[in-house]
Amino acid sequence: QVQLVESGGGVVQAGDSLRLSCAASGGSISTYHMAWLRQAPGKDREFVASINRYGTNRNNAESVKGRFTISRDNAKNTVYLQMNSLKPEDTAVYYCAVITSGTYYTPSGYAYWGQGTQVTVSS
Numbered sequence: 001q002v003q004l005v006e007s008g009g010g011v012v013q014a015g016d017s018l019r020l021s022c023a024a025s026g027g028s029i030s031t032y033h034m035a036w037l038r039q040a041p042g043k044d045r046e047f048v049a050s051i052n053r054y055g056t057n058r059n060n061a062e063s064v065k066g067r068f069t070i071s072r073d074n075a076k077n078t079v080y081l082q083m084n085s086l087k088p089e090d091t092a093v094y095y096c097a098v099i100t101s102g103t104y105y106t107p108s109g110y111a112y113w114g115q116g117t118q119v120t121v122s123s
Contacts, residue, residue: 002027002112004096009117012086020081020117022096030074033104036081038092048094049081052104059105086121093118
């Protein structure tokens with residue numbers, strides 16, 4: 001069974017950048033579309049970005065378009081989220097997940113959640 005471990009979160013100021021990593025073990029993620037989601041305090045978990053299994057196509061939530069970029073290295077069994085121009089409203093726990101239903105563009109189900117990594121953006 002695939003296990004995912006997110007890392008790279010931290011406390012930054014508005015306008016700063018962070019790069020999150022999601023390392024997989026227990027199996028290859030090369031055959032899966034992958035996604036990043038986030039959950040802010042008191043809010044539902046929301047979609048952030050997704051990438052197809054080949055790393056050639058991506059989709060971003062409107063709130064992060066132009067600022068966040070998802071990528072993957074199947075040889076390293078790792079997915080990344082480059083976050084630039086961070087805003088206080090980006091503060092959340094960020095999770096990566098395998099997309100198990102839908103498409104990479106419109107995922108409808110996820111599995112193998114990691115434990116998440118906290119991103120805090122101060123103004």
